[in-house]
Amino acid sequence: MARAAKPKASDSAPPATPNRERPPEPQRYKASKDELLELYRQMLLIRRFEEKAGQLYGLGLIGGFCHLYIGQEAVAVGLQSALTGGLDSVITGYRDHGHMLAYGIDPKVIMAELTGREAGISHGKGGSMHMFSVDHRFYGGHGIVGAQVSLGTGLAFKHKYAEDGGLCMAYFGDGAANQGQVYESFNMAELWKLPIIFVIENNQYAMGTSVNRSSAEDQLYRRGESFRIPGIQVDGMDVLACRGAGETAAEWVRSGKGPVILEMKTYRYRGHSMSDPAKYRSRDEVQAVREKSDPIDHAARELEKMGVTEAALKDIDKDIRRIVSEAADFAESSPEPPLDELYTDVLVETY
Ligand SMILES: Cc1ncc(C[n+]2csc(CCOP(=O)(O)OP(=O)(O)O)c2C)c(N)n1
């Protein structure tokens, strides 16, 4: 008697899921002179703000942790310039000052938060890592590495549920990209086609550990492959490349096609936090990046080619320094919160 043919996998398996469609290759944004000037101003504001925050920290005026964004300015500025303020949500980790400035939050209330004053955006109780502004749709400022990815997925769910047309941009680092909850969030986001842009800010280090030492797959834009989430690698030191990628990603996500991952290749010039002795890399390495790839110098050179004079760029710098120094004066002279502020915005009842 002939033996029954062995069943082939294809007889019983459900039909293969079709190949995942991909967003188009992002184009570098073609900015007008005025648009590039505005992006330049915003990056410079972050740079000068962070330098001042570093000084105030050194003077003992800022307590707790303080993580500076110097070197990474093009990422937040370029990407967020592609979002719709007042509609799209932004959420990030503890290196958060730049994302707030890029979303139009007043430098005075950010600086006042850093110095723990009542006028601070979290009434002086949050400090550097815990700032929040529902009005601006900026949802923090989170100290737990990777937590913002799950929270951001929840924000994206809200956008979809409310059908408000908004999206969530959730930023996290190369170190956070190894956190378990990131992958639970990827799964849900793709399954439910949530409107979320996962932004991996690959600044090459997680505290003192380089990405190559910690990551089996160090091409982080591929991290969504097993969830069928398309990923794009972007030059995070070029503000116009960031803007172009932001537009492509936002368009894709807004059209209901589900999440996308942007891996932004960037670099932080300062230590992980203000208390980092930076023994894990050489000064030459940092210097080489500063000289070759600085995002602000890069934009300045491009502006000069568009006919902006060196004197005009100096005037912008002067103006930004004035804004930052006014923010610092405000932050130093504002009163500390009264004691009863200890009992506001905290959960006092039981579930
Ligand atoms: C769950 C958790 N684990 C560890 C830490 C300690 N920690 C704080 S920052 C950090 C490194 C994260 O690096 P990365 O995600 O690359 O972000 P970057 O600091 O470079 O912006 C670690 C391990 C933490 N805050 N939370």
Ligand SMILES: [Mg+2]
């Ligand atoms: Mg990092």
